[in-house]
Amino acid sequence: MTHTTLHAKESQPAMAPDSKNRSLYRIAMTALMIGTSAVLAGCGTNKDNMSTGAIPDDYRTRHPITLNEVEHTLDIPIASGDRSLSNGVQDSIGGFATDYLSTSSGSIQIMLPHGSANAGAAANVRAQIRKVLTTKGVKANRIIETSYQASATGDAAPVRLSYVAITAVTNQCGEWPEDLQNNTFSNKNYHNFGCATQSNLAAQIANPMDLVTPRAMAPIDATRRSTVIGLYREGSDTSTE
Template sequence: MTYMVTVSGKQKTGQPRNRKPGFAFRAAIIATGALLAGCANVHDIEVGAIPDDYRTNHPIMISEKEYTVDVPIASGEKQLNYGRKSIVQGFAAEYRENSSGTMQIMTPVGSPNTAAASRIAGQIKKIITQEGIPARRIRIVSYQAAAQNDAAPIRLSFKAIGAHTAQCGKWPEDLVYNTLENKHYENFGCATQNNLAAQIANPSDLLAPRGMTPIDAQRRDVVIENYRKNGSYATSSN
């Protein structure tokens, strides 16, 4: 390849001379190397748009929890009907599964149904003892009704270890901002976590597994004998 150069106003034809790389050329090489190095570490890049885990935002916690149920009482009632008796029996069963402390029967004071509630509180205590809860664990106490014309209920309560999440329903920011940043909004997943915590029969299962029950040696001998006689297709339990 030939090129034209001008020396002292005259044009000469010659071969290209060997030149040292200029500053711009060296800078381009350095920049290219930096880009290649960045590509090699692409897996270390943290992307802020990845949404948070709702299980981290709303964890299920194990702590002391108050279990309550209200039994409505009319001012003229003499005894519990079948439906409300079932409520008391169900609450007693929940107590047996979760607690060994004190159960309170709270009766209202200052409401039109005060006399009826005091009378029926004794019936409720009797039902609870019939469900297998010792009478020494049951306390009848009173509370001030909110209004004199209010038919305040009898409240049953006890404390036990339970699973729960923090309070749901927090909306501190406009959802538009979370959508633009591709992030979960603060209340996202809270109801799901709360419902899951309410369905856990034994909160201790979240802390550690239960111990294994002893094997049924007699049943094991039957299964092994069936396998020896009939192979893997054995289905008889004789």
């Protein structure tokens, strides 16, 4: 009995350090996890918006549609033997005049070549060009005739029509300021991405003021409204065929 008792007393203190070490280990690991969570939470809430938000990754930001003063031109080819404008050329001038009336209220210029082989022919069709413009509704006092020095040799110098109007445009496309591989690794679209789409959208805007403010509502059609109300009261179909 004495030997057994002594053995029990000797073996009991040997287990105590392991249990104590386990408890300390659990406390230390718990404290470490709490500290790590606090650090990660701090990193998530204190995001550096100045450095990450300052890099534009939207094509609408890199290629915005803006309203600028743009010169619109039409070059009319005139051969040295021409004495009048063809029907196709007159249609082109008429379309140019229609665009002018819808976008500008300034002056429209007729620039005639001087010193070229077709200078005489261009002077002969000058009056016909003015007639086409005035027939389309351009006021005669808005038409200005000027000349420019052309080369005596080479291609035939055209007669240029021009006017200035506020137009929806984007910045120039086709710029590649950096290597495409840099964007591939960072998973970002390249600089020229979306520029063609923005340019096409800007070219389709008939009224640039639509980008500034919406248009006023058109007046109601009183006749159509009375018809619809009458059909509704009769219980008939009010849709338009």
